[in-house]
Amino acid sequence: MNELVRTLSSAAEAAQNRFLVGLVGAGIQASASPLLHETEGDELGLRCLYQLIDLDELELPPEAIGELLDQAHRLGFKGLNVTHPCKQLALAHLDELSPTTRLLGATNTVVFANGQAIGHNTDCSGFSRSFTLGLPGVALGRAVLLGAGGAGTAVAHAALELGVGELTVVDIEEERAARLARALVARFGESRALGVGTAALEERLRGADGLIHATPMGMASYPGMPLPPELLRPEMWVADIVYMPLETELLRCAREL
Incomplete structure (x- = not known):
């Protein structure tokens, strides 16, 4: 100290x-x-x-x-x-x-x-503005949010405010994901959110319109991918809240599909 x-x-x-x-x-x-x-x-x-x-x-x-x-x-x-x-x-x-x-x-x-x-x-308003500018007009039926920490919580509320129909919150701590999902349901209504552990990530990504990444993975201090690249699909949009580097490994892999 x-x-x-x-x-x-x-x-x-x-x-x-x-x-x-x-x-x-x-x-x-x-x-x-x-x-x-x-x-x-x-x-x-x-x-x-x-x-x-x-x-x-x-x-x-x-x-x-x-x-x-x-x-x-x-x-x-x-x-x-x-x-x-x-x-x-x-x-x-x-x-x-x-x-x-x-x-x-x-x-x-x-x-x-x-x-x-x-x-x-300002995480909520910041994500909303960035998403609107960067991914205008994308399908919002189903999305998966990876990360239920402080930033992930703000992004989850922003995503539902933007019109995502169903948001699956995925976190390494399943109870944290479930807790956030309960708060989202209380605010936005039944069937709008579900919280699961990382074991369910592959299943929940099947048929999802988009993926939102809200963990530190991809930052200079936490290099690498937050999920196996084979889970990405060409038709699925990807939003990453990590801004340094501007192109994370996740975004690079998504663009190359």
Whole structure:
């Protein structure tokens, strides 16, 4: 934890007259977030310093998110983006949640204001916009979502809001998938969602119109495919929430079919 304090203190000293913000997560050294946020800040006339706070580099467990948020707030950070594996763990350490964050049970953005830490979630709206722009007019009868974590939860709600008729949620933890499916059914109605374990992935992909991938697999820190490539079909669309690299192995395999 001393290393955490030193890291955050160094960032605070370097910020000077800039807005100090950052990203907390595990295995995030290849993230493009600093470049994206600092460039956009310049465009908007905001001088930002965006720091990566990597739990792996600091040798801290995900459960350290509470102490990390407290230290960042105390040292002058204006806010933090939150990614895997802390999106759900962070909620217990926040003073206030936006309606979307409360609904989804996960946060990807924490704002420090008026002495409070306030959780927001832009994963849902972000996926909706990306999907609408990237896959306009695709069939939405049946889709399979791989991953029921913080990002997967947001994407699941977005998918049903977009009009997916039936969504199968698949997760390595079957109970987590089932829990998310129950929440979706409560909001959107019976027959709209089903939660299963990974053993059922092949069966559920048969006849599915599309696949949504919402696990860290494919990121620089988690290279590889989240499923056997032979389960993909030429007529099935694929959406991947991993953006670094822009073309994951999953997307490359799907395009080559």
